[in-house]
Amino acid sequence: MAALQLREHRTVGGLCRPPAEGLRPLVPKLNEIDELTELRREVERLRGILPERVDVDPDQVEQGLAKLVLTLVEFLRQLLERQAVRRMEGGTLSDEEVERMGVALMRLEQKVQEMARGFGIDPSELNLGLGPLGNLI
DSSP states (O other): OOOOOOOOOEEETTEEEOOOTTOOOSSOOHHHHHHHHHHHHHHHHHHHHSOSSOOOOTTTHHHHHHHHHHHHHHHHHHHHHHHHHHHHHHTOSOHHHHHHHHHHHHHHHHHHHHHHHHTTOOGGGOOOBOGGGOBOO
16 A cells, blocks of 8 residues: 655645645745835825826827927937047047037037927926936936
């Protein structure tokens, strides 16, 4: 007669089930409870910051989208400008490359400002608030 293997069984909701390898216990650990509590607190904090609903004005959609796109373009332009300055100071650019890059970045800045004014946006308003992180630009 074959030997019987005894296995530990757990009762769950009146049902008996054998333990499964790799499954988490049904009772959460203390640190999981703390993490869940902290997550709930953070969600409540964000509810106070974020609006209940987004108020979309059909007349302002075009201007809002233009402001977002132009802000991102301005952010990228500033990144490129900083990289160009680093490369110039590092001596990895020729005089001709420095001149071409400078002219291209100036033209891009002028175009962004021109387009912003075309949409009725003050170029100094091109920025994104990132909450606790501050502004993008």
